[in-house]
Amino acid sequence: MPTSQCTRHEDAWRPPRPSSKLRETMDIRGSEIGLCKFYLAAKALGMSIEPPGGFLRTIFESGKKQEEGAIAWLESEWEGEVDLQPVRVVDRQREVVLDLGEDRIVGHIDGRTENSLIEIKAMSQERFAGLAKGVEEAIDLQMAAYALGLLAAGVDICSAVLVGKLWEQEEYRTHEDCGDSFYYWLDIRREDIERKVAEVKELVNMVAQGKATLEQPNSPRSECRDCGARFNCYPALLEKERAMALEIAKPADEQDQKALEDYARGAELVKEGEALKKAAQEHFAYMLAEGGPRKVEAKGLGNVTRTETVRKKYDYKLIEKLAGEKWPECYEEETSTSLRITVGK
Numbered sequence: 320m321p322t323s324q325c326t327r328h329e330d331a332w333r334p335p336r337p338s339s340k341l342r343e344t345m346d347i348r349g350s351e352i353g354l355c356k357f358y359l360a361a362k363a364l365g366m367s368i369e370p371p372g373g374f375l376r377t378i379f380e381s382g383k384k385q386e387e388g389a390i391a392w393l394e395s396e397w398e399g400e401v402d403l404q405p406v407r408v409v410d411r412q413r414e415v416v417l418d419l420g421e422d423r424i425v426g427h428i429d430g431r432t433e434n435s436l437i438e439i440k441a442m443s444q445e446r447f448a449g450l451a452k453g454v455e456e457a458i459d460l461q462m463a464a465y466a467l468g469l470l471a472a473g474v475d476i477c478s479a480v481l482v483g484k485l486w487e488q489e490e491y492r493t494h495e496d497c498g499d500s501f502y503y504w505l506d507i508r509r510e511d512i513e514r515k516v517a518e519v520k521e522l523v524n525m526v527a528q529g530k531a532t533l534e535q536p537n538s539p540r541s542e543c544r545d546c547g548a549r550f551n552c553y554p555a556l557l558e559k560e561r562a563m564a565l566e567i568a569k570p571a572d573e574q575d576q577k578a579l580e581d582y583a584r585g586a587e588l589v590k591e592g593e594a595l596k597k598a599a600q601e602h603f604a605y606m607l608a609e610g611g612p613r614k615v616e617a618k619g620l621g622n623v624t625r626t627e628t629v630r631k632k633y634d635y636k637l638i639e640k641l642a643g644e645k646w647p648e649c650y651e652e653e654t655s656t657s658l659r660i661t662v663g664k
């Protein structure tokens with residue numbers, strides 16, 4: 320249970336309190352249908368989901384601005400492609416519902432043209448590059464749910480277009496399913512969506528009946544790291560993160576303060592020492608010139624010596640060719656001069 324000292328989780332997290340009500344029907348958000356089934360189950364059970372962190376919030380907040388840019392780009396890119404007519408993206412944020420009998424997928428589309436569903440995503444460089452190969456599973460499911468919802472509402476689209484926008488750059492890329500492949504894709508995805516919803520519903524009812532928990536037996540996967548439901552799947556993480564938060568939040572007492580001051584002074588001295596060493600090396604650089612002294616000595620302090628090193632640089636290709644017959648031809652001698660500073664007696 321978070322304490323009042325734990326500022327990060329005190330408002331955001333409550334202990335899991337799954338609803339014990341069995342689910343006959345379920346509504347899932349279109350934008351979440353592609354997410355992990357444990358996340359969807361936690362949400363359906365009313366368990367706590369931590370709100371997105373600062374970086375993700377920034378992404379959501381700037382989504383609107385990025386969406387405007389992507390739509391303006393798409394309209395001009397497609398201008399005149401169909402019967403030389405201007406292309407307009409309409410029905411922005413229109414609600415669509417995919418009715419699966421007992422269950423529903425409900426969402427808001429980014430928009431549509433006369434023939435196409437349009438979904439816009441701002442992407443990192445890596446995801447943007449990946450779009451050339453295909454659409455990520457989670458986005459694909461979301462788009463299929465929206466396309467099926469639009470068709471069910473009587474909007475006669477025949478393609479689904481994902482517009483990828485490179486994060487905070489004016490670079491765009493599209494991926495489109497159209498014609499026969501569009502309808503084939505919808506058939507397959509409809510089955511996937513139905514299966515996913517059935518799995519989530521079964522999990523929800525098992526947890527509600529006390530026959531299962533959302534706790535995971537294995538270690539977190541990479542996508543679990545920022546998942547808002549991770550404390551339901553890995554309750555031990557909460558203790559670990561809280562302990563870290565408490566440690567950081569502990570105010571420094573006098574001894575801590577002194578140790579921190581010493582550390583800061585030490586770091587400064589190291590910096591100053593490096594600068595002094597560099598200045599001394601630069602001072603003795605005159606000894607590198609030929610004809611200069613070979614050694615400078617200061618009693619009790621140390622000395623500086625000019626050393627010359629001769630290195631043999633072998634030509635290995637030639638060695639192979641000459642099979643070891645004329646060795647002196649196989650290397651060059653290279654001389655380098657350096658200064659060695661020794662301190663102390």
Ligand code: SF4
Pocket residue numbers: 355356357358359535540542543544546547548549550552
């Ligand atoms: S923490 Fe991992 S397993 Fe749990 S809901 Fe999130 S993604 Fe799924």
